[in-house]
């Protein structure tokens with residue numbers, strides 16, 4: 001069978017960056033920086049990203065070497081073993097994430113529509129309860145979730161090169177431009193410097209084990225590593241693409257985007273005197289209030305929620321593609337049917353997640369509603385297990401010679417050959433220990 005492929009290096013890179021840049025960069029990172037010691041957190045986060053680089057590389061090495069979907073990669077590179085189990089985790093995790101991610105994506109869509117109808121103004125009596133009203137109701141979030149997932153599937157069904165690559169190639173540069181515009185607007189508000197001070201003044205007193213591990217967890221989530229996504233994308237790369245370049249460039253752009261997003265959000269939060277630590281609620285509860293007070297606020301709101309929606313879409317297509325690639329290659333179904341199956345599964349999961357804020361809010365397990373259960377289970381358990389399997393697989397199961405051959409394109413990339421040993425050492429020894437530590441710390445608290 002003729003496998004799909006990315007058509008250009010730039011397009012492939014934009015697809016990877018598109019997966020990495022998402023809601024994690026827009027709301028989680030800025031608030032984590034501020035509450036965890038500002039500049040000190042940024043430094044620690046930089047080191048964490050450095051550690052993630054070899055893990056990222058393991059994933060794309062396995063993906064391109066096997067030229068297969070996430071499940072197929074494990075099975076083909078280690079035939080006759082039980083590694084297929086790791087492949088199953090790698091295929092299921094993205095679908096679980098997509099179920100709740102598309103609910104959040106649906107909220108962004110709803111907020112974009114609100115911004116377009118100029119609802120973020122200080123005379124709107126519903127401004128304060130907007131998010132609650134949306135999330136606890138039954139139909140509206142369901143319709144938005146369905147619309148968001150439908151948008152995602154339209155891109156997926158058009159194929160890897162035309163759909164995923166075509167969309168990311170146009171949208172990612174646009175996204176960088178939009179977020180930069182917002183940062184300029186935010187930074188030029190009178191009193192913005194307070195926000196910058198809060199963001200970046202280093203407070204090394206806040207550096208401790210918990211902070212380091214949460215930075216590491218954020219780096220994992222933000223780079224979309226550990227659950228078959230980068231593996232699947234890398235399988236669409238041609239054999240002379242330089243994997244080291246892909247991993248460093250994606251990492252740098254993801255980091256830069258997080259930093260610009262922080263500069264877009266936090267100064268405004270300070271100027272308008274709202275609590276910077278409001279965390280997950282920041283985007284949907286606090287920002288509308290800020291937009292209502294800011295000069296040209298509605299225009300900024302439209303740009304902001306458009307940015308959020310596009311960032312969520314380029315991430316959700318990457319989650320979607322893992323399941324589709326698996327079904328097409330392993331179950332031999334057409335791309336259309338595979339898209340429909342993944343749609344049906346994740347849509348159903350998403351319906352439960354969406355209703356868990358309203359009609360199903362009483363359905364809880366360990367004190368968590370369905371949405372949080374999906375979120376917690378996937379980010380704290382499945383992603384961690386997935387990445388542990390991955391580094392053990394590349395570091396201990398695959399032959400060193402094969403890993404090196406893939407990393408250096410058969411020895412033609414001499415510069416990659418020179419750094420191979422150190423990267424390989426991290427993959428074999430340091431990465432598994434670091435991942436285990438995150439796993440343990442997640443359970444302790």
Ligand code: PHE
Nearest residue numbers: 020022023024025221222315
């Ligand atoms: N990396 C994305 C972000 O930072 C989130 C994501 C997680 C995307 C998992 C795909 C898969 O928001």
